[in-house]
Amino acid sequence: MSGSALRFILASGSPRRRELLGEAGYHFEVVAPKIAELSPDALTLREITRWNAFRKGLAVARAHPDAVVLAADTLVALDREIIGKPADLAEARCILTRLSGRHHTVSTGVFLGRLASGRSETFSVVSRVVFKKMSAQQIEAYLREVEPLDKAGAYAAQGRGRAIVARIAGSRSNVIGLPLEKIRPALARFGLRPNA
Helix, strand or coil, X not given: CCCCCCCXXXXXXXXXXXXXXXXXXXXXXXXXXXXXXXXXXXXXXXXXXXXXHHHHHHHHHHHCCCCEEEEEEEEEEECCXXXXXXXXXXXXXXXXXXXXXXXXXXXXXXXXXXXXXXXEEEEEEEEXXXXXXXXXXXXXXXXXXXXXXXXXXXXXXXHHHHHCXXXXXXXXXXXXXXCHHHHHHHHHHCCCCCCC
């Protein structure tokens, strides 16, 4: 596996994270953690994403101590207000209306660990996203084409999501859910490399 006998587990049920990691050339198993994502008021955006990633990763790593476990948590913030996944379409519509024509911040916290060796890392990556100005009709059209309820900020930065994003400063893969530019060297430190 990835040039070694190490097991590699993605601790996430996100199809976007699976796609990113697969397209990057890694072989891995998927074990979705049964951990509720929390958002304490006392923590910053970066701290919340790192903390949630750590909690998710540790829950899976405890059950699979010999595996290298990768977990992540992504959140959006607008004017320092944290925006998670919408509860329903009405909330998704409200979020997109607020993001329209403005810039916001996306943070992904990452946990990497292998309990059998006592090693772990946590870090976060921040990108800035600028949305195009959207009419109510454009937002409705977007909501018909994209499933917003499983996405922080109610949008995707790939596929149909590109139509509403004007530009991204920083890592695009971070906005999708995994900052590969920083994850690749981190995985290499754990002995995991993509297939050629």
